[in-house]
Amino acid sequence: MATKPRVIVIGGGLGGLWATMRVVERGFHVDLFSLFPVKRSHSCCAQGGINAVLDVKGQNDSIWHHIVDTIKGGDYLANQPPIKNLCEQAPGVIRTYDRMGVTFSRTPEGIMDQRLFGGVKNRRTAFAGATTGQQLLYSSDEQVRSHEANGMVTKYECWDFLSLVLDNQGICRGVTAMDLSNMQVRAFRADAVIVATGGLALIYGRSTMSTNSTGAPAARVYQQGAKFANGEFIQFHPTGMPGHDKNRLMSEACRGEGGRIWVPRKEGDTRDPLEIPEDERFYFLEEWYPAYGNTVPRDVASRAICRVVRHMGLGLGGKDLVYLDLTHLPREFLETRLGGILDMYRTFFGEDPCERPMQIFPATHYSMGGLWVNYEKDEQTGGMARIHPKNHATSIPGLYAAGECDFAYHGANRLGANSLLSASFSGQIAGDAAVAYVKGLAKGNGELPESAYEAERERQEQINQAIISSNSGENPFALHRELGDLMREDVFVERSNEGLDKALDGIGKLKERARRISLDDTGNWANQSLSWARQVQDMIVLAEVIAKGARLRDECRGSHYKAEFELKIPEGKFEGDPEYEEYKAKWKANNEKWLKHTIATHSKDGPQIEYKPVDLSVLPPEKPRDYR
Amino acid sequence: MSKEIHFKIKRQDGPNATAYWEEFKMPYSSGHNVVSSLMYLREHPVNIHGKKVRPVVWESNCMEEVCGACSMLINNVPRQACAALIDELEQPIVLEPLSKFPLIRDLMVDRSKMFNALLKVKAWVPMDGSWDIHRHAPLISSGKQSIRYLFSRCMTCGCCMEACPQFRIDSKFIGPATLGQVDLHNSHPTGEYAKDDRLHAIMGDGGITDCGNAQNCIQVCPKDIPLTDAIARLGRQTTAQWFRDMFVR
Numbered sequence: 072m073a074t075k076p077r078v079i080v081i082g083g084g085l086g087g088l089w090a091t092m093r094v095v096e097r098g099f100h101v102d103l104f105s106l107f108p109v110k111r112s113h114s115c116c117a118q119g120g121i122n123a124v125l126d127v128k129g130q131n132d133s134i135w136h137h138i139v140d141t142i143k144g145g146d147y148l149a150n151q152p153p154i155k156n157l158c159e160q161a162p163g164v165i166r167t168y169d170r171m172g173v174t175f176s177r178t179p180e181g182i183m184d185q186r187l188f189g190g191v192k193n194r195r196t197a198f199a200g201a202t203t204g205q206q207l208l209y210s211s212d213e214q215v216r217s218h219e220a221n222g223m224v225t226k227y228e229c230w231d232f233l234s235l236v237l238d239n240q241g242i243c244r245g246v247t248a249m250d251l252s253n254m255q256v257r258a259f260r261a262d263a264v265i266v267a268t269g270g271l272a273l274i275y276g277r278s279t280m281s282t283n284s285t286g287a288p289a290a291r292v293y294q295q296g297a298k299f300a301n302g303e304f305i306q307f308h309p310t311g312m313p314g315h316d317k318n319r320l321m322s323e324a325c326r327g328e329g330g331r332i333w334v335p336r337k338e339g340d341t342r343d344p345l346e347i348p349e350d351e352r353f354y355f356l357e358e359w360y361p362a363y364g365n366t367v368p369r370d371v372a373s374r375a376i377c378r379v380v381r382h383m384g385l386g387l388g389g390k391d392l393v394y395l396d397l398t399h400l401p402r403e404f405l406e407t408r409l410g411g412i413l414d415m416y417r418t419f420f421g422e423d424p425c426e427r428p429m430q431i432f433p434a435t436h437y438s439m440g441g442l443w444v445n446y447e448k449d450e451q452t453g454g455m456a457r458i459h460p461k462n463h464a465t466s467i468p469g470l471y472a473a474g475e476c477d478f479a480y481h482g483a484n485r486l487g488a489n490s491l492l493s494a495s496f497s498g499q500i501a502g503d504a505a506v507a508y509v510k511g512l513a514k515g516n517g518e519l520p521e522s523a524y525e526a527e528r529e530r531q532e533q534i535n536q537a538i539i540s541s542n543s544g545e546n547p548f549a550l551h552r553e554l555g556d557l558m559r560e561d562v563f564v565e566r567s568n569e570g571l572d573k574a575l576d577g578i579g580k581l582k583e584r585a586r587r588i589s590l591d592d593t594g595n596w597a598n599q600s601l602s603w604a605r606q607v608q609d610m611i612v613l614a615e616v617i618a619k620g621a622r623l624r625d626e627c628r629g630s631h632y633k634a635e636f637e638l639k640i641p642e643g644k645f646e647g648d649p650e651y652e653e654y655k656a657k658w659k660a661n662n663e664k665w666l667k668h669t670i671a672t673h674s675k676d677g678p679q680i681e682y683k684p685v686d687l688s689v690l691p692p693e694k695p696r697d698y699r
Numbered sequence: 700m701s702k703e704i705h706f707k708i709k710r711q712d713g714p715n716a717t718a719y720w721e722e723f724k725m726p727y728s729s730g731h732n733v734v735s736s737l738m739y740l741r742e743h744p745v746n747i748h749g750k751k752v753r754p755v756v757w758e759s760n761c762m763e764e765v766c767g768a769c770s771m772l773i774n775n776v777p778r779q780a781c782a783a784l785i786d787e788l789e790q791p792i793v794l795e796p797l798s799k800f801p802l803i804r805d806l807m808v809d810r811s812k813m814f815n816a817l818l819k820v821k822a823w824v825p826m827d828g829s830w831d832i833h834r835h836a837p838l839i840s841s842g843k844q845s846i847r848y849l850f851s852r853c854m855t856c857g858c859c860m861e862a863c864p865q866f867r868i869d870s871k872f873i874g875p876a877t878l879g880q881v882d883l884h885n886s887h888p889t890g891e892y893a894k895d896d897r898l899h900a901i902m903g904d905g906g907i908t909d910c911g912n913a914q915n916c917i918q919v920c921p922k923d924i925p926l927t928d929a930i931a932r933l934g935r936q937t938t939a940q941w942f943r944d945m946f947v948r
Contacts, residue, residue: 089829092828092829093829096828096829096830107758107760107768108810108811108814108855110766110767110854110855111760111761111766111767111768111854112766113760113761115761115765115766115854116761116763116765116766160831162831163830163831163833164831166831166832166833166834166835166836167826167829167830167831169835169836170824170826170832170835170836170889171823171824171826172823172824172836172851172883172884172887172889172890173851174844174847174848174851175844176841176844176848177838177839177840177841177844178841179841180838181838181839181840181841182838183835199848199851200848202765202852205765205851205852205854206848206851206852209851209853210824210851213817213822213823213824214823214826214829216814216817216818216822216823217821217823217825219818220818220821252803281760281761281762281766282759282760282761282762283760314730314735315728315730315731315732315735316732316734316735316738316762316781317762317763319762319763320763411765411852415763415764418764418782418784419732419763419782419784499829546742548738548741548742549742552742591744591751591752591753591754592753592754594712594753596712596713596804597713597756597803597804597805597807599741599754599756600741600753600754
């Protein structure tokens with residue numbers, strides 16, 4: 072019973088939309104699932120820009136520079152061959168966006184403009200005002216709509232992906248999903264599934280992410296056997312605007328365009344910032360890191376802010392806040408280059424960043440870790456094979472992952488403006504890989520009997536029914552709030568083994584209570600409480616993966632920091648100085664021990680952790696990161 | 700400053716149910732917006748009569764007014780709920796679903812009509828494929844980009860549709876935002892190839908002639924998109940197209 076090959080894509084952000092385009096271009100139909108209309112995906116929140124070496128600024132930028140910046144920015148933790156492809160093909164990705172009609176900001180000559188971003192010395196970030204993600208997402212959404220018009224894409228918007236349908240060899244043959252209007256569960260056949268469901272920062276409660284970025288789909292496939300890698304590597308963006316409901320992002324572009332971070336030198340200084348003279352301001356990033364100044368990579372900046380606020384007691388008004396100052400830059404310049412985020416600060420905080428310095432603090436922002444994915448190395452080029460079924464394949468055959476929900480490219484810390492790039496690029500690679508896989512399949516999805524689909528569908532219905540009929544009393548919204556408080560307390564910028572033990576204990580208790588969730592809404596129409604309850608249960612699963620990985624990794628690397636294991640760069644000493652060489656030797660010894668991927672496999676007793684070596688064949692780690 | 704936040708919310712359990720009002724009070728705290736308040740209420744869904752009820756249902760995602768999910772009527776004005784700060788709203792704060800779209804439940808409506816309109820007017824730039832062709836699109840001047848950029852921020856939120864007197868739940872009118880997108884794609888060097896198709900798409904039933912020039916759309920657009928400029932341009936262009944068609948046919 073052969074049926075026409077079908078590919079399912081879960082998630083309609085940049086990763087999912089590029090995967091969809093690629094699959095359709097290769098001639099296969101796509102069923103595209105999303106919790107909401109795809110143009111509302113979290114990709115629309117990305118602000119600052121997308122990296123590619125176009126070298127239009129007369130800086131002799133090169134692809135090799137981009138590769139090195141990315142590898143070093145990630146503290147050497149990412150597999151390197153795919154990074155080579157990412158940087159090499161980035162200009163092509165930008166050219167495609169240009170052809171889609173993305174309204175990139177232009178120079179007076181009409182060329183795509185590029186600006187400076189964190190962790191790099193060359194201007195290679197293309198942007199559309201300060202709302203780049205929105206424009207990239209909308210143009211991608213438009214292209215997929217053109218495929219919808221041709222009948223090659225069927226959208227299932229306002230559906231919640233619940234699980235994979237696996238055959239008795241553990242191969243992925245389809246999915247089950249819940250219609251969020253009538254809460255009914257349906258099974259869908261597919262020959263390959265691509266999961267592109269984004270980040271998981273809602274596990275931290277308040278973050279820079281959209282409220283649907285819970286990581287639940289990744290948690291679901293993890294519980295069915297997909298390995299999860301480097302969960303402990305969570306990026307805390309240094310410049311978030313604290314709020315009740317969300318820590319809104321103030322793009323790194325602020326710093327790239329000349330913004331300066333500072334606190335008053337004097338502890339407890341209550342003067343209005345505009346009254347404090349220059350020499351009484353502590354521009355700590357500029358003083359501690361002269362080479363990169365305010366544009367050090369995010370992990371370095373976040374730790375510096377935490378040090379100044381929590382260890383030196385210099386936070387504004389004694390609170391967790393520092394200044395991000397744009398007031399020295401001309402208003403017209405700021406409105407053109409940063410307009411969208413200035414509006415956001417004005418709307419939600421009520422002050423004008425052109426007139427008064429902004430108040431910011433690190434916020435949970437991005438997950439470098441994610442579903443483990445494979446790649447096929449091309450021995451000739453040293454990069455990834457351009458089209459191969461192993462690329463972006465998870466550990467479940469037939470399941471692919473792309474975008475933020477995979478663990479590739481960014482290692483222990485992501486450079487700004489590399490995520491819009493990796494989401495688009497990886498979607499394309501995963502799309503090509505899934506098609507190659509489908510073409511090579513011996514058995515099509517039509518060969519798996521209906522009973523297998525019905526069994527999984529029934530299993531999911533029963534999980535729903537159990538929650539609806541429960542009266543055990545645990546409130547899913549309260550549980551989520553407590554989970555976020557716990558994670559922001561003990562699994563944040565600065566971690567300790569004592570704090571992580573406490574976190575794991577707390578997560579264990581929440582896991583127990585989550586089994587006793589009951590709902591204030593037991594209806595079967597647009598029941599948001601039901602789908603949220605399931606997401607909370609899944610968030611707790613990944614919280615345990617994150618905390619356990621963090622607990623076991625006794626070192627500092629990228630965004631993961633434990634003071635007791637810090638290897639301090641000797642102050643004022645550089646290459647050639649004996650103290651620096653000694654530091655370098657320690658750094659290399661630590662790499663021998665810890666330069667490896669954390670791999671989590673799900674079990675009833677919690678995540679089972681093992682380690683895998685990193686492919687360092689493009690740029691072996693000889694030099695520690697040094698942004699001074 | 701009042702110590703409580705008072706909401707009056709128009710609820711309805713489903714498309715065929717009867718609408719009813721429900722009131723809630725919650726502790727005041729500065730910095731709340733309508734969505735963060737609804738989040739508090741769903742955790743503590745007790746109305747002013749002390750009765751525990753089913754949590755209010757609404758749509759939201761980005762919380763920073765860039766995704767268009769949380770459109771609703773707040774004190775009679777269609778706007779994004781996440782950017783509606785409690786401190787700036789007269790109480791009791793009245794929340795209602797958009798009235799021009801079919802109701803799903805409570806504050807959630809079905810806005811697929813707008814996405815169908817984008818299909819009808821071919822709101823995309825025709826591209827051979829997403830593979831690299833090793834060349835950029837033609838250059839676009841900075842001035843032209845600045846205008847196109849404004850239209851490229853349309854979130855398909857539906858506020859302009861709600862405010863427009865010509866857009867009704869049962870009418871065919873494609874509405875202001877759709878017209879803005881026609882203008883956006885017609886002004887791109889390759890998008891221009893399909894200009895005639897798009898103009899024809901808006902010259903029929905439910906097209907540009909349904910616009911009555913009320914200019915309500917620009918009053919409520921959360922992104923300050925100059926919709927009426929686009930509609931004026933398209934008015935001229937469709938007239939010219941009509942003449943051209945007379946000679947071609």
